[in-house]
Amino acid sequence: MSRPQLKTDTSLWPGVAALGLFGVLAVTFLGADLPDPAGFGANAAMMKSIGAAMFGLEASALVGDGATAVDADSFLVVFEIIDLVLVGALVGAIMLARREENGENVSVTSTTDSDSTAVAADGGPGGADE
Amino acid sequence: MIPTQYYLLLSAAVFCIGVFGVLTRRNALIFLMSVELILNAANINLVAFSLQYGNLSGQVFSLFMMGLAAAEVAVGLGIVLVLYRNFSDVDVTEATTMRW
Numbered sequence: 001m002s003r004p005q006l007k008t009d010t011s012l013w014p015g016v017a018a019l020g021l022f023g024v025l026a027v028t029f030l031g032a033d034l035p036d037p038a039g040f041g042a043n044a045a046m047m048k049s050i051g052a053a054m055f056g057l058e059a060s061a062l063v064g065d066g067a068t069a070v071d072a073d074s075f076l077v078v079f080e081i082i083d084l085v086l087v088g089a090l091v092g093a094i095m096l097a098r099r100e101e102n103g104e105n106v107s108v109t110s111t112t113d114s115d116s117t118a119v120a121a122d123g124g125p126g127g128a129d130e
Numbered sequence: 131m132i133p134t135q136y137y138l139l140l141s142a143a144v145f146c147i148g149v150f151g152v153l154t155r156r157n158a159l160i161f162l163m164s165v166e167l168i169l170n171a172a173n174i175n176l177v178a179f180s181l182q183y184g185n186l187s188g189q190v191f192s193l194f195m196m197g198l199a200a201a202e203v204a205v206g207l208g209i210v211l212v213l214y215r216n217f218s219d220v221d222v223t224e225a226t227t228m229r230w
Contacts, residue, residue, distance in 0.1 A: 014153030018146045025142035034134050038184035046186070053190045072186035075194065082197045089201030096208030099215070 044070050054079055137178030145171035158210045158220040162203060169199045 040046065045059075045067040052059035052069070056076030059069035099106040144167055151164025173192040180188030210220055217224045 010154070015150060018150035018153065021149060022142055022146035025146070026139055029135050029138040029142060032135060032138075034182065037131050037134055037182045039131060039181060040184055040186075046189075049186050050190055050193070053186055054193070070184070070186045072190055075187075075190050078194055082194050086197060086201050089204045093204040093208040096205070097211045 040070050041068060043067050046070065131181075134178050134182045137174060137181075141171045141174040141178070144168075144174065156221045156223050158206075158213055158222050161222055162206045162210070165206075166199060166203070169195060169202075 043066065045063040048062045048067075049059045049070040049072060051057075052062050053072035054075050056074035059072070063069045148164045148167030148171060151160060151167065155161055155164065173195050176188040176192040176195070178188075180186060180192075213222075213225055214220050
């Protein structure tokens with residue numbers, strides 16, 4: 001039989017723990033006494049306000065007539081830090097994914113050490129047809 | 131307007147699905163997806179309380195969280211690649227050589 005089957009030979013405790021955690025959180029949240037959401041108002045210029053907050057600008061200076069700016073803190077420093085973190089993560093990911101043989105990088109197109117087993121995509125020299 | 135409690139309930143559900151995945155799955159890629167679910171549960175909370183207080187800081191903060199999650203996935207996928215190269219598998223319980 002090849003249809004999917006429920007795996008029953010593993011421990012059920014992680015599932016019970018996750019469900020229990022959800023139960024506790026649900027009871028806590030639904031019992032919480034929060035006032036009605038303040039909201040942003042119908043004329044709020046959300047996108048411009050978010051842009052202003054990201055670059056540390058004054059939102060009211062960007063928003064035109066007929067729309068209201070929404071309060072937010074300045075996130076310019078955070079923006080710069082995230083920039084550095086992203087560059088670090090990019091470099092780190094490349095360093096981790098890089099493959100080395102004898103201290104040299106192995107690129108996708110290189111054929112070092114594997115000439116005898118290389119198979120050309122078109123079945124040409126070195127291909128399986130030969 | 132939808133009460134904030136229901137956003138919190140959704141967030142708790144997403145968080146618990148992520149916790150369940152982290153606790154039960156052994157595939158490193160699904161592990162990463164579960165961590166992503168946990169992070170996004172936090173994002174839902176930030177946006178919900180942004181609406182609750184009428185202040186945009188929570189929404190801007192959730193944008194930065196998404197950027198941070200992208201960085202985390204980049205490094206995580208690099209680690210998964212190394213895991214596969216060294217153990218010919220992406221099972222997280224296989225990699226026990228760094229235990230002491």
